[in-house]
Amino acid sequence: MELTLTINGKTETLSVDARDSLSDVIREKLNLTGTHVGCDHGACGACTVHLDGIPVRSCIVLAVRCEGSEVRTIEGTRGDDAMNVIRRHFHEKHALQCGFCTPGMLMMASDIIRRYGRPDEKQVRSELSGQICRCTGYMGIVAAIVAAADELAGEPAAG
Amino acid sequence: MKPASFDYVRATTLEEAVGVLAADDGVTVIAGGQSLLPMLNLRVTAAETLLDITRLEELKAVRETGEQVFIGALVTHASIEDGIAREAFGGLLQRVASKIAYRAVRNLGTVGGSVVLSDPSADWPACLLALDATAVLASASGQRRVALSEFLVDAYETALEPGEILTGFEISRRNAGGxxxxxxxxxxxxxxxxxxxxxxxxxxxxxxxxxxxxxxxxxxxxxxxxxxxxxxxxxxxxxxxxxxxxxxxxxxxxxxxxxxxxxxxxxxxxxxxxxxxx
CATH class of the missing domain: 3.30.390.50 (CO dehydrogenase flavoprotein, C-terminal domain)
Structure with a gap:
């Protein structure tokens, strides 16, 4: 089947199978391997991308469903000022070790900050419960998101 | 991991969708796909043809009248979490929606999909049963309404007949006291x-x-x-x-x-x- 979608601002027309997931197409047809696939059935959150501006799990979205849609992957966030602030706080707060979950964490983090403005630790933990990290124990990730949100809101970071 | 091959059809109107269902009984309807795709990926279920109904705008409607509220089958958990029909039942729908799975799943998962699957552990069937909701079903031969207590038959089993599609729920604005x-x-x-x-x-x-x-x-x-x-x-x-x-x-x-x-x-x-x- 023919699929046309906008990926990171660029419109692409591809030939896909009906059964291809969005993550298959992103990684294998578009060679955007920053999107990681952990579980392939929507349990781990590693493959989270933005579909028409909202986070979805690309392993449980059919690619053909995305006809005409706008998809943003981690590669599409390089010039995004807010994401660069989040990324810096991930670095400073040791919010990653192996890095496998990180692209999904970042895509989710930017949505949490967009919706909450300045989320507190409890809100971040609750919102992140669908993103699995097997290295960090989440302390650094939660701290990074809270600190990034504070900085983006123009407020001095607490503590 | 990939599901077994299937054909894919996309409908853009309800009329077109019920036409596809009437013509072929091997068609499985897919909405948000947040339960169906994991099941297909894990190959615990299979489909010959998937009928994508996510572009049926009429199924995304929420209509509030003095007597009742209609929630379209394609309304997502996230849009209810974010406040659609918030006042209708004192925040009950919002509370239930916000506790379903995770935000990335709630962004695509739909109320109708949750009820049609009739998963024994799902949130919406219990909520809508407690609200005494009525399921509105459409097929090529017309429309019918079924009380949720009749619609839910067993685990993964509903009163939906071949050729029928769930279009939404009517919920009476009863004087719920809490x-x-x-x-x-x-x-x-x-x-x-x-x-x-x-x-x-x-x-x-x-x-x-x-x-x-x-x-x-x-x-x-x-x-x-x-x-x-x-x-x-x-x-x-x-x-x-x-x-x-x-x-x-x-x-x-x-x-x-x-x-x-x-x-x-x-x-x-x-x-x-x-x-x-x-």
Whole structure:
């Protein structure tokens, strides 16, 4: 089947199978391997991308469903000022070790900050419960998101 | 991991969708796909043809009138979480929506998909059963309405006939006197081990309580609901007796852990409903 979608601002027309997931197409047809696939059935959150501006799990979205849609992957966030602030706080707060979950964490983090403005630790933990990290124990990730949100809101970071 | 091959058809109008369903009984409807795609990926289910209904704008509607609220089958959990129909039932829909799975799943998952799947642990079947909702079904030969208590038949089984599609739910704006939700899950976002929704009656309306997390579809808790109507001030011990009797009917061969979960969630839902009312 023919699929046309906008990926990171660029419109692409591809030939896909009906059964291809969005993550298959992103990684294998578009060679955007920053999107990681952990579980392939929507349990781990590693493959989270933005579909028409909202986070979805690309392993449980059919690619053909995305006809005409706008998809943003981690590669599409390089010039995004807010994401660069989040990324810096991930670095400073040791919010990653192996890095496998990180692209999904970042895509989710930017949505949490967009919706909450300045989320507190409890809100971040609750919102992140669908993103699995097997290295960090989440302390650094939660701290990074809270600190990034504070900085983006123009407020001095607490503590 | 890939699902077995299937054909894919996209409908853009309800008329087109019911036409596709009428012409071929090997068609499976897909909406948000947040349950169906994991099941297809894991190959615990298969489809010959998927009919994508996500572009049926008429199924995304929410209509509020003086008497009732219509929630389209394609309304997502996230849009209810974000406030669609927030005032309609004192925030009950919003509360239920916000506790389903995770935001990235709620962004695509739909109310209709949740009810049509009739997963024994799902949230919406219990909520809509407690609200005494009516399912609106469409097919090539017309429309019919089925009370949710009739629509939910068993685990993964509904009264949906071949060729039919769920278009949404009508919920009467009963004079609900307060509501409560009790949910036990091993972690936030996981499927519930037990979920109870209580909607207290007022002005002649009956109290309704429904339970998810049984071996079957969402179940009514009739004894304890009737007790609350007869004796609004019933004490915990009396309530627990009625709840235990209801659990025996609702969940055959429940383990002691499951019984404790159910007793806890129903009791919590009632307590919260009473507090919200007083």
């Amino acid at each position: 509501w409560g939700v009790g949910k036990v899950a091993r972690k936030s976002g996981a499927f519930a081990d037990s979920l109870a929704v209580a909607v207290l009656g007022r002005a002649g309306q009956a109290t309704r309580i429904a339970l998810s997390g049984t071996a079957s579809c969402a179940q009514p808790m009739a004894r304890v609901a009737a007790l609350l109507d007869e004796e609004p001030g019933a004490q915990a011990e009396q309530l627990a007796r009625a709840i235990r009797a209801d659990i025996t009917d609702a969940h055959e061969e429940a383990t002691p852990y499951q019984e404790r979960c159910h007793l806890h969630t129903v009791m919590s839902a009632i307590t919260e409903a009473r507090q919200s009312w007083s």
